[in-house]
């Protein structure tokens with residue numbers, strides 16, 4: 001039930017701090033350590049390469065998940081859009097592990113890949129929000145998101161839950177290999193949950209930003225570098241699916257290779273700057289588009305902010321910034337849809353689970 005909320009989407013955005021705490025709790029053992037079924041960790045350790053298969057928002061979570069698994073557990077990862085995987089199946093490694101990320105656990109494109117890799121005898125893990133879903137039943141192993149039912153068509157809390165579970169999978173794998181991490185994930189995810197709360201309390205400011213940048217425009221661009229690019233892709237998807245504003249996400253460095261031709265007087269550019277290593281270069285990209293008339297909305301992280309920024313998110317561990325920076329993306333899209341009188345929870349032409357290929 002959506003209770004006092006006008007839309008499920010807003011309720012589900014607001015549930016993110018709670019979901020984060022639920023995940024931390026559920027994946028902790030009595031000693032307070034993160035834990036995952038040993039057979040899943042063995043499957044990670046037995047594999048020489050992980051293949052993440054997903055669609056839409058779950059694919060965007062996979063792009064960030066690759067960073068977690070490669071940086072924390074040091075296993076190479078490829079991320080594939082489910083519907084494309086079958087056409088040009090990559091040359092597989094000797095011991096692949098396939099991870100299917102799916103909120104619903106019913107996405108037909110992902111299932112088609114699951115069926116074909118099972119036929120080849122490969123191991124499979126599904127990360128899903130729905131226990132007993134098709135992808136969960138058919139895979140060797142399942143990790144649950146514990147996000148509670150997601151009703152709004154636009155996925156929000158499932159995305160951040162997917163990132164949290166992927167980070168835990170990476171961490172538990174790394175610990176099993178005796179890698180020193182240099183940070184305590186339980187603690188860092190707790191900081192994330194608190195930061196999410198701060199963001200959920202910043203709705204007025206974000207509504208204002210959404211009105212300022214998106215109320216009249218026909219299009220919008222999201223730029224970022226490194227993981228910020230992946231969050232930009234998700235921001236663009238959220239915006240287009242519920243507000244029908246044509247939106248695209250780009251790597252900051254790719255702008256000058258074509259897309260910059262589309263920048264006109266007033267074109268909104270939403271730029272993410274949460275990574276110290278690319279802070280100056282993304283700001284360089286913002287200058288390039290501003291020189292061509294763009295209207296820049298810079299969303300940065302505390303410690304990296306500059307005077308011209310529109311919104312500053314609280315500081316979290318640099319690997320975990322996508323769990324936080326996506327929330328202004330979700331809220332900007334929500335308010336853009338609201339201001340345009342769109343049906344927020346049930347956008348046209350979309351269904352919550354896509355069970356046809």
Ligand code: F6R
Nearest residue numbers: 056057058102103104107154155
């Ligand atoms: C976007 C959205 C879709 C889904 C995609 C995959 O907000 O909801 O892009 O993410 O259809 O769905 P699942 O995760 O259920 O496999």
